[in-house]
Amino acid sequence: MLVEDVLKFKSGGEAVLQEYQETETLTDATRRHMINILVSHMIDTHGQLPTKAIREQYAHGIVVLFPSLRDPYSKKGYVDQDFTLLFDAEISSRLLQKWDTFFRPNVIKEAKQLSSTAELSQLLLSAEGDLDEARRGPKSPKISACNAVERLVIFHKSCSSLEEHLRNNRHQHPYLLAVGRQKSKTDSFYITLDKHLIPCQANRSLGEFDELFKAHFVFNLSYDTALVSFYTFLQTTVYNIDVGKMKESPRVKDLRARLLNQTVTLS
Incomplete structure (x- = not known):
């Protein structure tokens, strides 16, 4: 799995996986760190302007690996999912x-x-x-x-x-x-x-x-x-x-x- 493989081999990624395994969620600081790791990997692998399909691949990988963070009301970006968790879909x-x-x-x-x-x-x-x-x-x-x-x-x-x-x-x-x-x-x-x-x-x-x-x-x-x-x-x-x-x-x-x-x- 792409996202899991990236986190396993990038500095700080194992801590993200461990926190989710122990708590079934991620703190705001950990989520931000995870996003930074994945965005850095995406740019390093696919260049400064990754296609929409590539961006969606990473976004999909996040919610598959961390299902409790999935936003059932929206298929948009991770920021949108977190915002909905803070407030509500409406x-x-x-x-x-x-x-x-x-x-x-x-x-x-x-x-x-x-x-x-x-x-x-x-x-x-x-x-x-x-x-x-x-x-x-x-x-x-x-x-x-x-x-x-x-x-x-x-x-x-x-x-x-x-x-x-x-x-x-x-x-x-x-x-x-x-x-x-x-x-x-x-x-x-x-x-x-x-x-x-x-x-x-x-x-x-x-x-x-x-x-x-x-x-x-x-x-x-x-x-x-x-x-x-x-x-x-x-x-x-x-x-x-x-x-x-x-x-x-x-x-x-x-x-x-x-x-x-x-x-x-x-x-």
């Missing part, structure tokens, strides 16, 4: 199920009422097309919409070294690394954190961002200070996590109230 699926049909049209409606700028116009065009990028950040360090996007998604040309990118990476918070020949046509996405790459399992930008958001909870990570209001809005309004317990700006509360009390459909 919360885990909220962004993917409700963004296109409810949140996106309402966010677009609210954005059109703001003062028009070049950045806002560009984001609206993306949102009304197939992408989804409407941001807010009050009470945190002020940041433009374009700068916010750059903190969430960074493009990396597939012909360049991923190791060099990680060496030069100064981001202290997780972000998506989009890899491809050009920005308009990326081949794959990774969640980048602590100078490690976790391949995304989704094949759409919305799903990849869903995994990025969930990684904060799976790995117990804090939000980027400049994006706290944005992430808090998603956490409470979209995923419905800790509503009333999170510190929210009045603007976030007001936006949530307006979004959740209307039904909008785009023509």
Whole structure:
């Protein structure tokens, strides 16, 4: 079995297998260590851009070897499984199920009422097309919409070294690394954190961002200070996590109230 063989012969892998044998589960720290071992092996064996089939092979191997960690509601990535274990399947699926049909049209409606700028116009065009990028950040360090996007998604040309990118990476918070020949046509996405790459399992930008958001909870990570209001809005309004317990700006509360009390459909 691929995953088992890798863990048996890689440093620290035997401890992962032993912990599961003794407890029938894995702590967060052990899961993270296991992911790092397997991702490193996958890249060493299949190169910097392993195919979707290869990534799925490793993901399938994990749930076969550790069946008590299997998520019966989802066949997506390991981050998605861990997030569902922390919360539940309904919360885990909220962004993917409700963004296109409810949140996106309402966010677009609210954005059109703001003062028009070049950045806002560009984001609206993306949102009304197939992408989804409407941001807010009050009470945190002020940041433009374009700068916010750059903190969430960074493009990396597939012909360049991923190791060099990680060496030069100064981001202290997780972000998506989009890899491809050009920005308009990326081949794959990774969640980048602590100078490690976790391949995304989704094949759409919305799903990849869903995994990025969930990684904060799976790995117990804090939000980027400049994006706290944005992430808090998603956490409470979209995923419905800790509503009333999170510190929210009045603007976030007001936006949530307006979004959740209307039904909008785009023509």
